Amino acid sequence: MKDFLLDAADRAFRAEVRDVLQRELAPRMADIEERQDWSAVRHVVRALGEAGYLRLMFPDLYQGPLVQPGLTHATILSEEASYLNYAFETTIATALSCAYPLYHFASEPVRDRYLLPILDGTAVGAICVTEPNTGSDSAGMETRIEFDARTNEWVINGFKRYISNASVADVYIAYGLTRDTGKPQDGMTAIAVPATAPGIRFPRNYTFMGRRGCIVGEVEFDDCRVPADHLLGERDGGFRIMLRMFNFERAILGGSGLGVARSAFDIATAHAQHRRAFGQYLGCKELIWDKVARMSWRIDSTELLTYRATKMYDSGIDGKALMKEAAMAKLVATETANFCANETVQILGGDGLTKEYGRAEQIYRDARALTIVGGTSEMAKYLIACRDLPDIRIGL
Ligand SMILES: Cc1cc2nc3c(=O)[nH]c(=O)nc-3n(C[C@H](O)[C@H](O)[C@H](O)COP(=O)(O)OP(=O)(O)OC[C@H]3O[C@@H](n4cnc5c(N)ncnc54)[C@H](O)[C@@H]3O)c2cc1C
Known part of the structure; x- marks a missing residue:
């Protein structure tokens, strides 16, 4: 499925973001992964700030071409950045999580002092x-x-x-x-x-x-x-602020997981259509196309759940009313990222374990954090079950 819940403006935005990331992030991916080069991360954060992408969540501060910027667009940005490099994406996702309470809850002088530099990409x-x-x-x-x-x-x-x-x-x-x-x-x-x-x-x-x-x-x-x-x-009043921030963070994590999963999937499917074994392409083997199909439907489910949550948020639904949907997006996306990363390494065999043949091993290592950060999978299941079992009190 490709962007079933997104409209024409959203899709055009995705294409634009892809171009910017190809120009700014792709050439620096090796510096970030191999040399853990923070100056490379800062350079890309600044470029995204200059493009106006760190203001997407805050429509009154946004000055770009989108008529109704929002969480959907911030999540597209996260998805596309994670597709290239999940480590980099965590820096902007964290910056946005920090920007969120500053925008909604800071006094005006504090907001001006700390929020605007984050949105410009000059601060983190x-x-x-x-x-x-x-x-x-x-x-x-x-x-x-x-x-x-x-x-x-x-x-x-x-x-x-x-x-x-x-x-x-x-x-x-x-x-x-x-x-x-x-x-x-x-x-x-x-x-x-x-x-x-x-x-x-x-x-x-x-x-x-x-x-x-x-x-x-x-x-x-x-x-x-x-x-x-x-x-x-x-x-x-901090607990209420934290819960709202988590909602938003979990929807964005849906984008992070989706980007990582898609990245692994593209590597796996390319390999399955080129590598030959026992006289046929790997993808012709039932045990391999079974893996491909399992990855594929999980990715589509992730896309639907993630953009359902962001579209709900953008239509004004938040707080307790969004908790289950945001938790579902986070849960399914991050489990899917891990599933796809693992299956991709398996499909690549030895090539999946070494850096010499591409990014599969990096994606496998990167994906592991996803089911832990921003609330674990177990906590996400709790949030979902709380809504599904309203007549009883379930405890942790
Ligand atoms: C790379 C990385 C980046 C992070 N960035 C940030 C950050 O920027 N800011 C921040 O504040 N935190 C951050 N965290 C922390 C992250 O949010 C926590 O690691 C996460 O919430 C889990 O907490 P914990 O590690 O203490 O595990 P624990 O809470 O000790 O849980 C351990 C295990 O027990 C399970 N568990 C716990 N309670 C229950 C229960 N009642 N029933 C069933 N299972 C249960 C958990 O799901 C988990 O599997 C980061 C973590 C990592 C790894």
């Missing part, structure tokens, strides 16, 4: 939720945010890990508790923290099996101080 953002003792159970976070009336500042103490863009981001959206209620959902607050704030530190970065070139590390807040106006939304 990060989101700080995960902690050593709380990952999926994000409501159980231990980071504290207290107000110092003497200096009119917020003081943050806590430790975050697995933070994309840690140490290279210019601004961090940190979540922490401002109140002990026994129900962290009621006492959580979101706050913008510039990289220059006193008391913010970046103890180390991680080495992951994939996503090379995308920097992920730890962020420590040690009596970290930010001005009073850096609070996002209301004090104690």
Whole structure:
């Protein structure tokens, strides 16, 4: 299926994005993967900012040719970028997740100071939720945010890990508790923290099996101080902000998974039609076309679920009403990416395991993170089942 839910303007936008990415990202893919070259990542982020693509989510700030820009277009951008290089795409997806609460919940001066440079591609953002003792159970976070009336500042103490863009981001959206209620959902607050704030530190970065070139590390807040106006939304209103941000992030992750899956699929089908074994093309063998068909219907399902979620969002549906559909897009897309990456390596045989014969091994390593980031597959299933079993209370 090709863009069944997309209209003519969406399709034209996809073609335009493809051209820009071919020009800006494709020549730098090797630098990002082989040398983990952050300056190459920054160059492409800037190019996308200049093209206006980082403003798609915010129609009043967008100045390009699209009449109704939105999440659908941001997701097309993610899909096309992930098709070429998923590690790079995580940088812009994270920047957009950071831009989202700044746009919707920051005071005007804070919004102007931090949001606009992200949208121009001259700055990068990060989101700080995960902690050593709380990952999926994000409501159980231990980071504290207290107000110092003497200096009119917020003081943050806590430790975050697995933070994309840690140490290279210019601004961090940190979540922490401002109140002990026994129900962290009621006492959580979101706050913008510039990289220059006193008391913010970046103890180390991680080495992951994939996503090379995308920097992920730890962020420590040690009596970290930010001005009073850096609070996002209301004090104690952070959990609601986080849930809305996750909806949007999960739909975008649908695009990430779809791009990775399509990339693997194209490699597998090209190989199956050229490689010969036992006197025939590989693709003529039942065990191989079975794999191709299984990949194919999963990719089409992913496309439908992903763009259903983005179209719903663009038509004004959000919050609890979008939670199931966004979770389904994320779940199916990320599982499909892993399925396709794995089957592609199998279809390529030894060629699938070495860099000498293309990107299959990279895609296989990169895809693995997808079912974990932005909420695991298990958490996505929980969100889906919650809506499907409304008469009983299911717990984690
Ligand atoms: C590459 C990468 C980038 C990341 N970027 C960011 C970022 O920018 N910002 C950020 O805040 N976080 C980030 N994360 C963290 C990510 O969101 C967490 O890793 C994820 O939410 C899972 O948390 P955890 O790793 O602590 O696993 P855990 O929560 O400890 O879960 C471990 C396993 O147990 C399962 N599990 C947990 N609870 C249950 C349950 N009740 N029932 C059934 N199964 C359960 C999970 O599904 C998982 O399979 C990133 C992680 C990675 C790997």
